[in-house]
Amino acid sequence: MGALGWWGVPLAVLGGAIRVSTPFLFVSLGECITEKSGRINLGLEGILVMGAMTGYAVSYGTGNPWVAIGIGLMLFGTGVAFFLGKPYVHPKAPTLPSIPLGFWSDSPPIQAALQVNPLFVIGVGLALALTWAFRHTRWGLVIRMVGDSSDAARAMGHGVRSVRTLATGLGGLLAGVGGSFLSLYYPGSWSEGLSSGQGLMAVALVIFARWSPIQCFYAALLFGGAGALGPALQSVGVTGGYYLFNAAPYVVTLALMIATCSPRRTLTGAPGELSINR
């Protein structure tokens, strides 16, 4: 960071935002689908860890990170992930390749910050696709109807339970992809405590994003940037308060929730059947 000095901080935050936000993006998009159908899934944390472990194990076993993503779509619980993941705590598995968007610059820090991973690009595409799907496809409309009024859905002849089960499963699938990102790209190894509450923060993130996939993308970037602040400051020599900076994403989440929630009105855009709006 020497040549860039303090300019390294915003650059590292930007690079970190892209890197750290990817799992948030996938988990929150998945949760968005689930919550649109009127259910809230607080178990995403376990799914994230499970996805991370499975992805890593398969990548380690087959040497092919892309196969791992495919199988990383399984879901189960934290305990099983830890249980099965024990043998993988040490070794180094092949990680996902990245797309160097910083090719135009000669400066290594800028190149490093703009190493965009392919899953981030897919996530952005997915956010756009979901926005479109919620508005213009039959499936999107059915999910939204089930979430807003189960009575109406039943009157139209749609199975409320099956739609919600499918939406929860689809959400879990995306969370699993987010988890495999954690172990295959950044931090890029399997360890217990890898998910560190990111699955639950994604639930908060969806509320903050007002159940809109595009805003999920912006919110994930914001969270990622907050998460990258601590390491970025450390790299320019600000080491005091290291733990406090690491808590920045949690503080930001809480502050945003306090600022945007209100006891008197339900949130705009909230699915009517969602149980968090009593």
Add this chain to the structure above:
Amino acid sequence: MTRLEPLAIPAAALAAAMVVFGLFMAALGQNPLEVYALIYRGAFASAFSWQNTLARAAPLVLTALCVALPARVGLMVIGGEGALVLGGLTAAVVGHALAGAAPLTVQLAMALAAMVIGGAWIALAGALRQYRGVNETISSLLLTYIAIALFNHLVEGPLRDPASLNKPSTAPIGDASMLGRLPGLDVHWGLGLGIVFCALMYVLVQHTTYGFGMRIVGGNARAARLAGLPVGGLVLAACALGGAAAGLAGMVEVAAVHGSANASLIAGYGYGGILIAFIARQNPLAIVPVAVLVGGLAASGSMLQRRLDLPDATVLVLQGVAFMLILASEALYGRFKPFRPTSA
């Protein structure tokens, strides 16, 4: 027969969980019966294992109250870990500052300080819910991560004892101020405090007007408001009491086990408490036996690791399976004929 229902259904769910876990073990090539025999030996077979089990159960009893009490006013708080960590830190600081005073005075001051801090921390989540409409499950978890960051910052920075080299800790509270053991048992006083706290909360919730008010708020907050109950105050009180219990758990861990505040305090007792409170169906009296059971399970983890070469997360799998099945069994209430009240 109807009174047996809340016992029979969780017991059946637990049995089902043991079958599922047994199949899981069998799939891994272990003999399930041998695994269960080892769990029993590690948890309840000898005086030593009982002591280990009860020492683990003590903080769990208190952190389970941190879930069960807010649940009475309809709040789902999962942030007991944060209250425990900050309570423990406060207790260590107060204990060190008062070192040299009469042990009982020091211990009372430590307990009080830990309970105030823990109570305030969870009451914050309750207040955010009541006055800002912030989902308390999420906010209490975020507060836990913030509490752990604060704890790490203080223990490795301003409050660090320079003498603690490998493991950053606060200054020790001194042997004189440590909590003693229960008479006749080789278990520290933390268990006694937990049981007394549970009994008091049971009386408060089930047999006082105040507790009745809490249960009305939990059942239907709008009806409670129409009946003129101070809903906000009741919600805050339930959260503060629960947080005080978790803070006390932190004090017990510092004053009876570690002697100072360090990273060993962040051992997941807060999360274990969530499991226990749900299995006990948020009943303060049922928490004690369930906590002993879960404490025993945790105590046997290292036994499984040594004897069968299984990862120490094995018991986490069993806990997870049991938790899922017991929650799923909630749907079974009122579905079995023998348990139905006989209408004359």
